[in-house]
Amino acid sequence: MRKKIVAGNWKMNTSLQEGVDLAKGVSLLLKKLSGNEVVVAISPPYTHLYEINKVINPNILLTAQNCSYEEKGAYTGEVSPQMLKSANCKAIIIGHSERRKYFYETNSNLTKKINLCLSNDLIPIYCCGEELKERKKNNHFNIIEKQINEALFHLSNEEFKKIVIAYEPVWAIGTGVTASPEQAQEMHAFIRNVLGKQYGTDAANSTSILYGGSCKADNATSLFAKPDVDGGLIGGAALKAKDFVEIVNSF
Ligand code: PGA
Numbered sequence: 001m002r003k004k005i006v007a008g009n010w011k012m013n014t015s016l017q018e019g020v021d022l023a024k025g026v027s028l029l030l031k032k033l034s035g036n037e038v039v040v041a042i043s044p045p046y047t048h049l050y051e052i053n054k055v056i057n058p059n060i061l062l063t064a065q066n067c068s069y070e071e072k073g074a075y076t077g078e079v080s081p082q083m084l085k086s087a088n089c090k091a092i093i094i095g096h097s098e099r100r101k102y103f104y105e106t107n108s109n110l111t112k113k114i115n116l117c118l119s120n121d122l123i124p125i126y127c128c129g130e131e132l133k134e135r136k137k138n139n140h141f142n143i144i145e146k147q148i149n150e151a152l153f154h155l156s157n158e159e160f161k162k163i164v165i166a167y168e169p170v171w172a173i174g175t176g177v178t179a180s181p182e183q184a185q186e187m188h189a190f191i192r193n194v195l196g197k198q199y200g201t202d203a204a205n206s207t208s209i210l211y212g213g214s215c216k217a218d219n220a221t222s223l224f225a226k227p228d229v230d231g232g233l234i235g236g237a238a239l240k241a242k243d244f245v246e247i248v249n250s251f
Pocket of ligand 1: 173176212213235236
């Protein structure tokens with residue numbers, strides 16, 4: 001079902017103690033926001049998940065930043081969806097552009113990750129986004145359509161219902177250059193249309209599509225006001241409890 005979601009992606013930041021303190025801070029501030037209908041997710045580094053699970057408000061969706069595409073076995077350094085589930089994770093970010101760029105993740109491997117998430121009853125937050133050069137060539141719609149088509153369209157209608165999508169233009173991530181609300185709306189509407197052609201209008205209208213890329217307290221309100229923007233995937237601004245909760249409160 002389409003929900004408003006604000007997810008914090010901490011990336012490779014915070015020591016264990018800093019992470020626990022940040023999670024406690026978010027939990028505490030959220031308690032004061034009674035009546036807020038937004039689903040809040042936080043995505044700390046793997047090493048912090050177990051401890052953070054003990055201290056957060058149980059309504060916060062504990063989320064991992066990545067997972068293995070293999071189920072188990074001799075894959076040194078990997079962490080499986082099943083392990084993440086056993087640490088009480090409820091969702092996993094799949095295909096973040098930093099993983100695509102620095103760790104050479106391909107749409108075909110992301111497909112395997114998504115399948116494993118679903119078979120473990122975890123919500124995949126599937127990221128897509130174009131680079132600046134692609135937008136300049138006016139190729140951004142093709143790129144996004146391909147990323148969605150190759151990684152998601154093998155799913156059945158039933159499986160697809162569990163997917164959350166995050167549109168994160170690469171040129172906006174960590175740069176301070178946010179997509180304008182109009183640019184975000186244009187792409188989110190396009191994505192919804194692409195989803196509709198494959199899974200039907202009802203399914204497309206029930207999918208949460210988040211925006212990510214320099215989303216902050218001072219621009220979240222105008223981005224979230226757009227009809228096809230259902231929330232945000234927040235990097236830098238998720239590292240301060242007050243800033244993050246202000247974004248949660250921006251609807
Ligand atoms: P940013 O990161 O908010 O720091 O731009 C967003 C993301 O990478 O998910």
